[in-house]
Amino acid sequence: MATHLGRHCLRxxxxxxLAALTTVVVQNVPPTQTAVMTGVNPNIRAIGSGSGVALMTAIITRVGESGSIDSPATMQSYIVGFLVMAxxxxxxxxxxMAGRRQVSHVAESANAVEPIPREAITD
Structure with a gap:
């Protein structure tokens, strides 16, 4: 019963x-890149989902034993798998977050540079 409740909460x-992720991605890119990110986002999700499923399957089959899904070893393998994923x-x-801080520092330093006056620009 607890595993069924856990599965439903996870789903x-x-x-x-996933519903909110697309909105967040589209709001945080320039309008000229919205179409690109709308296409890249599902691809990255698919790669991440496939990698996550493969890793979780490897952990469950390595840690758990073949047999009933309710066996203690199988339950232990799920716990280990979810801890690794967490x-x-x-x-x-x-x-x-570290990358975002670097980008914001670069943007701040770029904004700190004063523009060149038009009079100083020669053709």
Missing amino acids: FGVGLV CIGLAATVVM
Whole structure:
């Protein structure tokens, strides 16, 4: 029963995140790049989903034992798999936030440069 409830909560959460993700991506790119990001976003999601499924399957089959899905070893393998995925997600968030800070510092330094007056530009 608990595993069924967990699966439904996971599906609900993924559905909410994926619906909002497209909106967030489109709002954070320039209008000239909206079409490109609208196409790249599903491709990146597909690659991430495929990699995640492959990794989770490898963990479950390596840690768990063949047999019933309700066996303690299989449940332990799911716990290990979800902990590994949570660590990967946390690491990805840290890397993304660090990259975002670098980009904002570059943008701030670019805005700090004063424009060249028109009089100083010669043809």
